Amino acid sequence: MFTGVFGAMLSGILLKRLPLRSALARGALLGVGAHGAGVSRAHEVGGEEGSVAGLVMVLTGLLNLFAAPLLAAVL
Structure with a gap:
């Protein structure tokens, strides 16, 4: 849960600082990194x-x- 909330809170900063220009890349970053909150x-x-x-x-x-x-x- 912490990962999702933390990722959603920092998403604005990440999207501005990372060189991701396509909607596909930005959506994938938020979906994988921040889960439901990122979506x-x-x-x-x-x-x-x-x-x-x-x-x-x-x-x-x-x-x-x-x-x-x-x-x-x-394993």
């Missing part, structure tokens, strides 16, 4: 950013869902 903040930035943030957050969750058992078997 909410990305929707405030723009519709495309919000859509990408939600999609990236879901895809990251699915990747973790399938990768975790495989990694647990190896």
